[in-house]
Amino acid sequence: MPKLKAVYQTLLNKWYAVIAHRFFWPFFLIAGLLFSIAASSFDLIDLYVQLILIYVGINIILTISLNLINGYMGEFSIGHAGFMAIGAYIASLLTVNIFPPSAINFLFPVAVLAGGLGAALIGLLVAVPSFKTRGDYLAIVTLAFGMIVKSGIENIEAIGGPRGFLGMEKLTTLPWVFFWTVLSVWVIRNLVYSNFGRGVLSIREDEIASDLMSVNTRQVKVIVFVVSSFFAGIAGGLFAHALQYINPRMFDILKSTDILIMVYLGGIASIAGSIIGAVIYTILLEVLRPLGIWRMVFMPLMLVLLMIYRPRGIMGLREARLFVPLRDLLAVKFWKQKKKEADDAPA
Amino acid sequence: MAYIFQQILNALQLGSIYALIALGYTMVYGILTMINFAHGDLFMVGAFFCFLIAVYLKLSFVPTLLLSVLGVACLGVVIERLAYKPLRNAPRVSAIITALGVGLFLENFTLALSPYPKHIPALIADKTWLIGSVSISSLQIIIIALSLSLMLVLDFIVQRTKAGMAMRAISWDKTVVPLMGVPVNKIISLTFAIGTGLGGAAGMMYGLAYPVIDPYMGIMVGWKAFISAVVGGIGNIRGAMIGGFILGSVEIMVAAFLPSTYRDFVAFTLLLILLIFRPYGILGKPNPQKV
Numbered sequence: 001m002p003k004l005k006a007v008y009q010t011l012l013n014k015w016y017a018v019i020a021h022r023f024f025w026p027f028f029l030i031a032g033l034l035f036s037i038a039a040s041s042f043d044l045i046d047l048y049v050q051l052i053l054i055y056v057g058i059n060i061i062l063t064i065s066l067n068l069i070n071g072y073m074g075e076f077s078i079g080h081a082g083f084m085a086i087g088a089y090i091a092s093l094l095t096v097n098i099f100p101p102s103a104i105n106f107l108f109p110v111a112v113l114a115g116g117l118g119a120a121l122i123g124l125l126v127a128v129p130s131f132k133t134r135g136d137y138l139a140i141v142t143l144a145f146g147m148i149v150k151s152g153i154e155n156i157e158a159i160g161g162p163r164g165f166l167g168m169e170k171l172t173t174l175p176w177v178f179f180w181t182v183l184s185v186w187v188i189r190n191l192v193y194s195n196f197g198r199g200v201l202s203i204r205e206d207e208i209a210s211d212l213m214s215v216n217t218r219q220v221k222v223i224v225f226v227v228s229s230f231f232a233g234i235a236g237g238l239f240a241h242a243l244q245y246i247n248p249r250m251f252d253i254l255k256s257t258d259i260l261i262m263v264y265l266g267g268i269a270s271i272a273g274s275i276i277g278a279v280i281y282t283i284l285l286e287v288l289r290p291l292g293i294w295r296m297v298f299m300p301l302m303l304v305l306l307m308i309y310r311p312r313g314i315m316g317l318r319e320a321r322l323f324v325p326l327r328d329l330l331a332v333k334f335w336k337q338k339k340k341e342a343d344d345a346p347a
Numbered sequence: 348m349a350y351i352f353q354q355i356l357n358a359l360q361l362g363s364i365y366a367l368i369a370l371g372y373t374m375v376y377g378i379l380t381m382i383n384f385a386h387g388d389l390f391m392v393g394a395f396f397c398f399l400i401a402v403y404l405k406l407s408f409v410p411t412l413l414l415s416v417l418g419v420a421c422l423g424v425v426i427e428r429l430a431y432k433p434l435r436n437a438p439r440v441s442a443i444i445t446a447l448g449v450g451l452f453l454e455n456f457t458l459a460l461s462p463y464p465k466h467i468p469a470l471i472a473d474k475t476w477l478i479g480s481v482s483i484s485s486l487q488i489i490i491i492a493l494s495l496s497l498m499l500v501l502d503f504i505v506q507r508t509k510a511g512m513a514m515r516a517i518s519w520d521k522t523v524v525p526l527m528g529v530p531v532n533k534i535i536s537l538t539f540a541i542g543t544g545l546g547g548a549a550g551m552m553y554g555l556a557y558p559v560i561d562p563y564m565g566i567m568v569g570w571k572a573f574i575s576a577v578v579g580g581i582g583n584i585r586g587a588m589i590g591g592f593i594l595g596s597v598e599i600m601v602a603a604f605l606p607s608t609y610r611d612f613v614a615f616t617l618l619l620i621l622l623i624f625r626p627y628g629i630l631g632k633p634n635p636q637k638v
Contacts, residue, residue, distance in 0.1 A: 129623050136382060136577070137577065137622060140618070141619060144622075148615045148616060151608075152612055254566075260444065260447065261444070261448070264441070296459075297456050297459055300449070303444065303451075304448040304449060311434065311437040
């Protein structure tokens with residue numbers, strides 16, 4: 001047993017050395033992009049597996065963006081699927097009705113971006129009630145918002161109403177999903193570790209204290225809501241063009257619950273946790289598919305057990321070293337050293 | 348004019364069902380400061396118990412009501428003991444997620460056992476009286492009268508009995524009250540039993556009024572009842588009753604004067620506007636943060 005532990009320790013140290021290398025990120029990104037392009041254009045992997053990978057990517061974007069509100073800022077938003085719906089409908093309307101079919105492949109990112117921006121605009125509106133309300137009442141505001149979006153779309157006959165909207169081409173490919181996933185992880189990670197991100201964390205810990213420490217809480221809330229809904233909109237656009245059919249019922253409260261489950265399974269306030277949660281949840285749902293309806297019985301049961309025995313999720317409030325900036329690592333090292341010196345010194 | 352009276356009657360019927368469910372949310376919130384998101388699904392289970400008892404045991408109205416309320420209350424207590432009690436000192440959000448998980452579990456478990464919508468047999472002889480040109484059915488009278496009397500009984504329990512006093516004391520202060528010899532666990536179980544039992548009764552009445560039941564029926568009704576609880580001020584029992592009637596009348600009025608697909612849209616928009624101007628609900632007290 002001690003031997004196993006030593007092996008684990010050396011492997012861990014090797015891994016830390018690898019991720020600290022300055023070529024790690026460029027290599028990872030280029031390799032990932034090349035792999036995704038190769039996989040989708042030469043059919044290296046099964047189409048079904050490709051679709052699952054696409055869903056994994058979309059779910060990572062959703063989870064990480066919701067984690068920004070629920071994990072880092074400590075609010076409780078249950079209407080994330082609403083933003084996703086707005087992004088999905090805007091992007092689909094653009095690619096089906098407005099953009100010329102000849103240039104659709106080049107204009108697809110523009111459509112997705114427009115979906116994200118549309119969702120961000122609505123996120124701005126939802127941020128306003130969050131100035132006055134907190135906790136449960138803000139949860140209701142987001143819940144009501146999600147239902148208003150669904151019910152509103154159902155009543156607009158021009159975009160299909162309750163029948164849904166179809167006619168999109170299959171434009172969401174593995175490379176695009178990879179690109180948007182990396183972009184969202186990169187933006188949110190940098191946001192969280194910036195000066196501004198420390199302000200977000202301080203709102204979670206104590207809003208009044210952070211206000212007194214001259215954090216502009218209103219501005220922080222608005223920006224967090226806008227960024228989070230922007231990425232939810234992006235995920236919606238990708239989702240619509242992966243499935244090639246959307247209807248308002250896909251974005252109801254159950255979808256929001258799904259995203260919440262991924263966030264809390266992976267762990268709040270953790271980038272690595274969001275990725276782990278989204279990957280595990282999506283893949284487990286696919287693996288358990290032979291169980292039929294019973295998998296939907298086991299998943300919530302698993303969630304309940306997880307919450308009882310590990311209430312903060314897999315990576316709750318912790319972060320993989322991969323995503324921690326060097327500055328923070330050095331600071332931790334410095335303070336540990338200092339503490340050790342102080343402990344060793346005779347009193 | 349008669350049309351309006353007819354709609355008021357419908358609003359009372361729907362509102363009393365919402366109010367009964369909202370009471371369960373608000374009681375649990377008041378005592379544990381936890382939103383029991385599984386409550387809407389316990390309402391659904393109540394309707395299914397009613398279906399099982401009415402179809403397989405062939406009992407009449409009153410025994411069916413008593414048995415399904417009892418069954419749902421037991422289920423509520425068991426859920427509290429197994430799933431929520433271990434989390435009493437955990438972060439609040441994990442309790443909420445657990446509740447969501449329990450709710451999903453109940454839905455999908457029921458779906459796995461009974462994949463097709465079920466039809467509850469009529470347990471009450473259907474009689475309709477005409478007063479002027481307003482028609483009143485016996486079912487409507489029973490639903491409204493039963494809900495109102497249940498609410499009165501609940502109000503009596505909470506305001507006048509020793510157990511009710513203990514409930515109010517626990518929601519007031521959770522650290523001191525156990526020191527005064529109040530059996531906190533028993534009171535919490537009792538709260539869950541009463542709250543979910545009311546939800547079960549509401550499930551049965553909903554099943555009688557709109558006879559087709561399916562495992563997902565609790566989601567929308569549950570969220571709406573939750574919204575009623577919030578509109579009234581969550582944690583406030585009289586507020587939950589008022590909120591239920593308000594939401595019920597808003598929905599019926601919207602459906603009466605606009606296309607009924609706008610019902611949810613208008614109801615939720617009104618809720619948002621209300622929350623912006625009165626963030627703590629109608630009867631809720633603002634909870635100023637102390638520094």
